[in-house]
Structure formats: structure tokens, C-alpha cells
Amino acid sequence: MSPRWHRASMACAGIGLLFLTGCGLQERQENEERSAGYGRQIEEDLPSLVRAAGWDSIGAFAENSCLGYAAPEKASRETHWTAASGRVGVSEADAGQMAEQVQRAAEAAGWTSKEGNGPHGDRLYGASKGDITLNVIYRSGAGEPALSLSLNSPCLEMPAGHVMTRSGLDPMYGSSDPMYPEDDRSKFTNGEPKPLPE
Numbered sequence: 001m002s003p004r005w006h007r008a009s010m011a012c013a014g015i016g017l018l019f020l021t022g023c024g025l026q027e028r029q030e031n032e033e034r035s036a037g038y039g040r041q042i043e044e045d046l047p048s049l050v051r052a053a054g055w056d057s058i059g060a061f062a063e064n065s066c067l068g069y070a071a072p073e074k075a076s077r078e079t080h081w082t083a084a085s086g087r088v089g090v091s092e093a094d095a096g097q098m099a100e101q102v103q104r105a106a107e108a109a110g111w112t113s114k115e116g117n118g119p120h121g122d123r124l125y126g127a128s129k130g131d132i133t134l135n136v137i138y139r140s141g142a143g144e145p146a147l148s149l150s151l152n153s154p155c156l157e158m159p160a161g162h163v164m165t166r167s168g169l170d171p172m173y174g175s176s177d178p179m180y181p182e183d184d185r186s187k188f189t190n191g192e193p194k195p196l197p198e
Contacts (some may be wrong), residue, residue, distance in 0.1 A: 031156035038081045038132060038153035039063065043167060045109055046151060047196040049134070050085045052105035053098045053149055057193030060084045062166035062180070066155035072179050076162045080155045081132075083167070086148035095138040095147045099124035102136050102149060169194050 042061070050058060061083040065075035090098070103125050107113060111127035111134060118126060118135065124147075125136040137148045166173050166180045173180075174188030 025159060028157050028159040032158055032162060035063065035079060035081065035153070035156055035158070039165065039167070041129065041132060042081055042083050042151050042153070043169070045106075045111075045129070046083050046085075046169075048105055048109060049102055049149060049151075050196060052101045053085070053136075053147075054101070055085050055087065056196060057171075058083065058085050058169050058196070059171070059193070061170045062172075063164040065164070065179070072164070072181070073161075075179060076158060076164045077160070078155050078157050079162070079164055081153040082150065083152075084148060084150040086146060088144040088146045090138070090145055090147040092138065092140065092145070095124060095145070098147060099136045099138070102134075103127070106134060169197070 046058065046061065050056075062081070063079050064082050066078040066080055067075055069075040103113060106125075106127045109129075111129045114126035114128065116126070117123045118137070122137050122139050123135055124138050125134075127134040132151055132153050134149070134151050137150070139146050139148075163182055164179050166183055168184075168187065171189065171191045171193050173194075174183045174185050175191075176185065177183075
């Protein structure tokens, strides 16, 4: 536990269980603001990273549940942002070149590169910016070889009543998914990829 969070926990404990619960609520409310900031950061950086890979669309970009609940009111109590793009049928040589292009774009945008090929040995490039992680993964096992680029924020507990949101760049934005009740249903494109913003 970091010293800052340790001090916060001790302060809560010192003023009793009632106020301890209140501190938890305050933290969850702050998490809601942090999560929105993660979404904005990903939306700012994702298009240039996808273009660097040589692609022109995004496969997914939404706030998702970290829990296994089907009911939106329960699923939305702990969430994180995920965004991804990718292609199948990519050769190993092309995948390596694309990963290098993504690395150059990421470092130019202030991402800190990570060493190593990840826990499964299939990461061609990894980086972080604050709490957000970037991974370029190449898998060539069963089926066609595939290259994917993904950005993820950490899971955060949310206050009661939190509503998950989905970027307008997500191909499924506007669908009738009950997890995203605030989508503009008139903007649904039947899952067709959206053009990247300039």
C-alpha cells in the first residue's frame, strides 16, 4: 500500500466505521472522475497509434465491467476502459514492422516503453502512460496469425448509480446493449467500423 493511501485508510479508521464508509464513497466518486479522464486520454492517443500500425478503424472502445454480473447496475460497480484494433493474416515480419511503427508513435506521444515480451511471450511491444497500458500482441498458434493493439486502464470501484459509457468510435456504439443506456441509438451503424478522427 502506498503511503498516501495508507494515511487515508488510517484517517478513516480513526473516525469510526460510519465515516470509514463515507471515505469509501468519496474514493469511489473520485474514481468516477479518474475513469472519465482515462477515457479521454485513450481517445486522444488511440487514433494515432492505430494509424501507425497501418490501420484505419477501431475494433472496440468502451468502459467495461471488471465483474461477472449480467445486470448493468451490478456490473457497473467496478469498471475499466478497454480499446483495441487488430488484423488477422499478418505475417511475423509484417507484425514486427508494425510494432516498431507503433513504438515510434507511442514514444513520440509520451508513452514509456516496457522491456520484455509479456507473461505469455507474445508481446511485441508494451508501454504505459500513467495508469494506462499499451500492448501490441502477435499470436500465431491455432488459426490465422493475428496482430492486436490494445489500451487498458485499471479496474476502479464506482459509486452506486454509475452508468458505463462507450466511445462513439466503438463500432457497436448506439446499439441496444443495456450496459450502455446513454448511447445515442440513432448513431448505430450495425457494427460497421467508424472512420478515425483527424
